[in-house]
Amino acid sequence: MRHKYKRLKGYKDKAASQTLHAKRRALERFGIRLSDKGVAELIQTIQSNGAQFVRRESNRVAVYRMEIDGASALVVYDRSRKTIVTVMRESKNVQNG
Secondary structure, eight states: OOOOOOOOTTOOOHHHHHHHHHHHHHHHHHOOOOOHHHHHHHHHHHHTTOSEEEEEOSSSEEEEEEEETTEEEEEEEETTTTEEEEEEOOOTTOOOO
16 A cells, blocks of 8 residues: 655755755854855866865765865765755864765
8 A cells, every 4th residue: 555645834855955954054154155056066066076075974975175155164965866965164083085
């Protein structure tokens, strides 16, 4: 038997939720308002090998070091969904890839 689940009001798919989370963290951690175009540019930079690879978190998620509006940031990218998951400040215990 196949179940049909009704989408909850305001529910977004996983990719949209990841992008929203990344935008919120960029604002919270760096004071940067990332637009959809800004997110697309980060993704394009990662996909064209323009970002410094730091480490792989899983088969689909990797961390890259990038500059965003003059600030050095760690950007977590989901290659399956082609989305930015989050944006973080660098910490002293970050290992290079």
